[in-house]
Amino acid sequence: MLKSVQALPRILLAPLQRGLQRVFGADLNPMYHLGALTIFFFWVVLVSGIYVFVFFETSIFGAYRTVEYLTHDQWYLGGVMRSLHRYASDAAIVTLALHMLVEFSAGRYRGARWFSWFTGIPLLWMVFPLGITGYWLVWDQLAQYIALATSELLDALPIFTDPMARNFLTPDSLSDRFFTLLAFLHLIGIPIFLVFGIWFHLLRLSRARVNPPLRLAIGSLAMLLALSLLRPALSHAPADLGIAPRDLAFDWFYLLPYPLLDGGSPLLFWAVLVGFSMLLSLLPLLPPLRRAPPARVDPGNCNGCGRCFADCPFSAVTLRPRSDTSRHPTIAVVDPELCTACGICAGSCPSSTPFRSLEQLVSGIDMPAFPIRDIRSQSRIALDALQAPVKVLVYGCDHGIDVHAYNAAGVAAISLPCTGNLPPAFIEYALRREGADGVFVTGCQCGDCFFRQGNQWTDERVAGVREPHLRGNVDAQRVHIVWGAASDGAQVRRELDAFIERLRRMNSDSQATTAHG
Amino acid sequence: MARSLRILGQSMAYALFAALLGYLSVAPAYSPIAANNAVVTLSFAHSGKRVAECRTRSAEELAALPPNMRNPLECSRERSPVTVRFAVDGEVRYERVLQPTGFSSDGTSYVYAKTPLPAGRHTVSLYLDDDSHHTGGVYEHNAVVELRPQQILVIDFNPDTGFILR
Numbered sequence A: 001m002l003k004s005v006q007a008l009p010r011i012l013l014a015p016l017q018r019g020l021q022r023v024f025g026a027d028l029n030p031m032y033h034l035g036a037l038t039i040f041f042f043w044v045v046l047v048s049g050i051y052v053f054v055f056f057e058t059s060i061f062g063a064y065r066t067v068e069y070l071t072h073d074q075w076y077l078g079g080v081m082r083s084l085h086r087y088a089s090d091a092a093i094v095t096l097a098l099h100m101l102v103e104f105s106a107g108r109y110r111g112a113r114w115f116s117w118f119t120g121i122p123l124l125w126m127v128f129p130l131g132i133t134g135y136w137l138v139w140d141q142l143a144q145y146i147a148l149a150t151s152e153l154l155d156a157l158p159i160f161t162d163p164m165a166r167n168f169l170t171p172d173s174l175s176d177r178f179f180t181l182l183a184f185l186h187l188i189g190i191p192i193f194l195v196f197g198i199w200f201h202l203l204r205l206s207r208a209r210v211n212p213p214l215r216l217a218i219g220s221l222a223m224l225l226a227l228s229l230l231r232p233a234l235s236h237a238p239a240d241l242g243i244a245p246r247d248l249a250f251d252w253f254y255l256l257p258y259p260l261l262d263g264g265s266p267l268l269f270w271a272v273l274v275g276f277s278m279l280l281s282l283l284p285l286l287p288p289l290r291r292a293p294p295a296r297v298d299p300g301n302c303n304g305c306g307r308c309f310a311d312c313p314f315s316a317v318t319l320r321p322r323s324d325t326s327r328h329p330t331i332a333v334v335d336p337e338l339c340t341a342c343g344i345c346a347g348s349c350p351s352s353t354p355f356r357s358l359e360q361l362v363s364g365i366d367m368p369a370f371p372i373r374d375i376r377s378q379s380r381i382a383l384d385a386l387q388a389p390v391k392v393l394v395y396g397c398d399h400g401i402d403v404h405a406y407n408a409a410g411v412a413a414i415s416l417p418c419t420g421n422l423p424p425a426f427i428e429y430a431l432r433r434e435g436a437d438g439v440f441v442t443g444c445q446c447g448d449c450f451f452r453q454g455n456q457w458t459d460e461r462v463a464g465v466r467e468p469h470l471r472g473n474v475d476a477q478r479v480h481i482v483w484g485a486a487s488d489g490a491q492v493r494r495e496l497d498a499f500i501e502r503l504r505r506m507n508s509d510s511q512a513t514t515a516h517g
Numbered sequence B: 001m002a003r004s005l006r007i008l009g010q011s012m013a014y015a016l017f018a019a020l021l022g023y024l025s026v027a028p029a030y031s032p033i034a035a036n037n038a039v040v041t042l043s044f045a046h047s048g049k050r051v052a053e054c055r056t057r058s059a060e061e062l063a064a065l066p067p068n069m070r071n072p073l074e075c076s077r078e079r080s081p082v083t084v085r086f087a088v089d090g091e092v093r094y095e096r097v098l099q100p101t102g103f104s105s106d107g108t109s110y111v112y113a114k115t116p117l118p119a120g121r122h123t124v125s126l127y128l129d130d131d132s133h134h135t136g137g138v139y140e141h142n143a144v145v146e147l148r149p150q151q152i153l154v155i156d157f158n159p160d161t162g163f164i165l166r
């Protein structure tokens, strides 16, 4: 049931995802940077907002006048800033909505990862009021509509005895004090909560990607600038409490719920909003994820080097002073509440090397469900069973392409929880010890790792820029890494076939050389 | 994909995003009320009459009280609920018995009700009773109004002048 609910947004977003992948490539695909893009758009909102605020007069009539001044008299800067402010806010809603859908459809919100999901929901309750109060501040006809509609909504709740809507009955019921309160909410109150909210949202992620790639940021800014120049944001006629506005140029990104309100009761509106938020909050429990057992530290094999601490994408590993007799001062400690059982820590542990001649290979930190010694024995058995002249060992992950589909006479595939679970020494081991002709590594699309950083760490370990690294005595031509989404199976198979073909040629070349020698 | 094609594709993607933002931030236009409609807003704040008359305390009663509380009048704070009725062309659009606010039921009663009406001539009939003993305290007002499309007519109330249409 859950799988099919998750599949729906995935299927709907797939064409967008694929189209963007083709033109932006994996590194810059905006779909992999949605959270960071949302933050980037908020930066644009902040900077443009500060500019607009410099000229803004927080009084009922001053507000409209100063915004008009910026829009028309100072169109080349003030007007552009105002438009940037509006369009970046709208863009943030688009990326935010996609961000939620993508995290949901990828299943990255359950188990130990419920926290980011759960703390995302209050952000919605901040972002929308931020936009709505922004439109209110202009005090044009749209603002007048928003003021009355919002007041009527709030009046349905038992908060005020004197209905708030009565502030907007006639021009003399308006007060500058109310306006100052509104300006405070929009300019300081909600933004401060939002900044704290985002910080909290990212608290359990290590190295959260808060900035999009530079080229994506520049492209997005250029897009917003072009739009601001081509279609500058404009105000409606000034608010007139004697006239009910019509034909409002409506910002559907922020104001979509209001027309629903006009058709129904405010209490129903709140019920829908609160019900939807509660449903979202409960989503990680519908049903709860059956969690694999968390990583386990073996004190005898942990020397406190800190690589697992550095590589864990969920800050589940910390280093603590040791209390035993070991000569190492620190030991890794796993917080089971935070551990997603990705195995990246086991892949980072220098003791996870298959060359150790222990009968029972035990690593300093390991996954009870699929320990390093099982990866070693499975690799051995799989390679032993291969019959073809070219033998290739494929390592993949449970969230990318189904690598078992590649099993063949010359190909043995092993699927790990995450490719980052693979200690690079296993590649050397397969090639030098177990007779593999090549090792093919695949996993989630680059930038879209289910466990956030598994493919990045693998790339860096194999390239020798991250510890533990793949040793230089391995023939780089016999190692091939291809990242791809679960739906890229056919494409990756073509890469695998080409790799096998290359290995075949390399083998016959080296046989020829040996024969000549 | 060739670099130039990729750049073209990226530009198109940005252009589509911009088009989405440019369009949905202002369109389609929304009209909260129908084209030929006006709005009548009935809204005021009014305190009902006190439920009980004030009583004069006797000298003995006053002497029994602490010096700072020797108020010669003892008044119950409770107020009457306010009954409001509003009809247009003989059809009742709003009718409530508004309870006084506050823990001691001594607060003001508030009305806020919005009714859309087609523009044109209408007869508005208003009724208010703020005394639960029904000894006076009834206000009635009938008026013929000519509403323009989109006009907002506010009906206020003040015990001195009765209903005010503006």
Ligand code: HEM
Binding pocket: A034, A035, A036, A038, A039, A096, A099, A100, A103, A104, A108, A109, A113, A116, A117, A118, A119, A120, A121, A123, A124, A127, A198, A201, A202, A205, A207, A208, A209, A210, A280, A452
């Ligand atoms: C102001 C709005 C938001 C911003 C700026 C934001 C930003 C971010 C960022 C930067 C990340 C880290 C990405 C990474 O490094 O892997 C993230 C992750 C995440 N966000 Fe949001 N987010 C917002 C709202 C939401 C909402 C509303 C939800 C869902 C209700 C949500 C759910 C998640 C989830 C599930 C993750 C992934 C956690 C994981 O990988 O374990 N976010 N967000």
